[in-house]
Amino acid sequence: MGASKVALAKAPCPVARAVDVIGDRWSLLIIRDVFDGICRFGALQRSLGLARNILTERLRTLVAQGVLETRPASDGTAYHEYALTEKGADLFTILVALRQWGEGHLFTEGEQHSVLLDVDGGRPLRRLQPVDVEGRPANYRNSYVRKVPEGVEQEEDRARQA
Amino acid sequence: MGASKVALAKAPCPVARAVDVIGDRWSLLIIRDVFDGICRFGALQRSLGLARNILTERLRTLVAQGVLETRPASDGTAYHEYALTEKGADLFTILVALRQWGEGHLFTEGEQHSVLLDVDGGRPLRRLQPVDVEGRPANYRNSYVRKVPEGVEQEEDRARQA
Numbered sequence: 229m230g231a232s233k234v235a236l237a238k239a240p241c242p243v244a245r246a247v248d249v250i251g252d253r254w255s256l257l258i259i260r261d262v263f264d265g266i267c268r269f270g271a272l273q274r275s276l277g278l279a280r281n282i283l284t285e286r287l288r289t290l291v292a293q294g295v296l297e298t299r300p301a302s303d304g305t306a307y308h309e310y311a312l313t314e315k316g317a318d319l320f321t322i323l324v325a326l327r328q329w330g331e332g333h334l335f336t337e338g339e340q341h342s343v344l345l346d347v348d349g350g351r352p353l354r355r356l357q358p359v360d361v362e363g364r365p366a367n368y369r370n371s372y373v374r375k376v377p378e379g380v381e382q383e384e385d386r387a388r389q390a
Numbered sequence: 391m392g393a394s395k396v397a398l399a400k401a402p403c404p405v406a407r408a409v410d411v412i413g414d415r416w417s418l419l420i421i422r423d424v425f426d427g428i429c430r431f432g433a434l435q436r437s438l439g440l441a442r443n444i445l446t447e448r449l450r451t452l453v454a455q456g457v458l459e460t461r462p463a464s465d466g467t468a469y470h471e472y473a474l475t476e477k478g479a480d481l482f483t484i485l486v487a488l489r490q491w492g493e494g495h496l497f498t499e500g501e502q503h504s505v506l507l508d509v510d511g512g513r514p515l516r517r518l519q520p521v522d523v524e525g526r527p528a529n530y531r532n533s534y535v536r537k538v539p540e541g542v543e544q545e546e547d548r549a550r551q552a
Contacts, residue, residue: 235439236415241504242492243422243485249496253398253413260405263530277397294495312530315495320530322491323405324520325484330404333456333477334411340538342403346522347532354521358486360508361516368425368474368482370509376502 240376249293250319254278254286256326259312259319262296267309295319325356402538411455412481416440416448418488421474421481424458429471457481487518 236248250256254276261275273283287310290296295316301307312319327344335341343352358366398410412418416438423437435445449472452458457478463469474481489506497503505514520528 240502241422242489242496244419244492245496246488246492247415247418251413251415251418253409256409256413257406260403264535317530318491318494320528321518321520322484322487324528325487325518326408327404329480329484330406330408332480334404334407340402342535342537344533344535346526346528347534348526349522349524351523353528353533354523354525356483356487356518356520358483358518359516360511361513362511363516364508364510366482366486366508366515368479371506371515372509373426373504373506375504 241373246322249295250290250322252286254282255290256323258283258286258290259295259316260323262310262312262316263320263323267311268301268307269310272310290316321356324353328355403535408484411457412452412484414448416444417452418485420445420448420452421457421478422485424472424474424478425482425485429473430463430469431472434472452478483518486515490517 236244239245239248250259257276258272261272266272266275269283269287272278272287273280276283287296291298291310294313296310297313298308299311301309324344331341345352358371360366360371398406401407401410412421419438420434423434428434428437431445431449434440434449435442438445449458453460453472456475458472459475460470461473463471486506493503507514520533522528522533
């Protein structure tokens with residue numbers, strides 16, 4: 229998987245790069261927990277039921293990627309805590325999208341699930357809906373991906389260095 | 391990982407269930423490719439540079455989960471193609487969220503990347519922004535997750551069976 233991982237990190241597709249950074253179940257669930265205010269190693273381990281070495285490795289990677297940062301414990305003890313960077317906080321939209329898809333498709337009728345509520349009104353957020361610049365609903369049928377032409381990146385690099 | 395996987399599939403957290411179904415790099419990239427119109431085994435393999443057995447396993451899982459379905463090749467040959475179900479098509483929002491996060495945080499200034507454009511105007515989609523029911527921007531600081539109280543699910547189940 230090593231070579232593929234390098235390829236993803238340098239891919240001209242933003243989805244591929246995002247998947248390279250956070251596209252595994254444990255990273256996504258760690259981020260979810262930090263969003264929920266779980267910020268210490270022991271608490272994350274209890275929440276996720278994850279082996280120490282795997283949790284350690286995932287946290288290290290997320291810090292190295294600039295998604296999480298460590299800071300001294302807020303209670304003044306010698307522990308440290310994990311916090312979202314600005315880059316990490318921007319993952320909120322992805323978490324909401326995962327949540328809403330799960331709510332819509334992965335529960336039977338009447339089955340209870342956790343809900344994401346706004347603090348002020350205590351009501352669920354609106355359903356995310358991709359739209360074009362005119363505000364019209366967008367889906368995979370009325371949108372398309374324009375690829376980077378082969379060689380463009382290299383030319384741009386040369387232009388910048390000149 | 392077996393036990394944890396079962397736990398995720400039955401978790402009361404919609405994010406956990408979503409991550410269980412699509413939270414690995416290859417599943418997410420397969421789905422991205424099918425959104426882009428790549429729908430045959432060989433073409434997916436070339437696009438992803440993935441071992442046949444891994445691709446086979448991931449495709450089988452995505453079909454079993456109801457995200458993809460198979461259908462006869464559109465050209466009348468004996469091949470079959472993979473297509474998004476309605477459940478799979480609803481992953482569009484997650485793909486857009488991944489793309490926009492990647493665009494915003496994983497490219498250097500001026501570095502070229504592929505872009506998602508609307509068919510009509512050829513312009514990038516608007517940036518997804520979670521909002522509350524009043525339309526106010528929502529983030530992890532002004533929202534919170536209300537968990538399912540312990541035992542609620544079981545009681546609901548009993549009530550339905552009574």
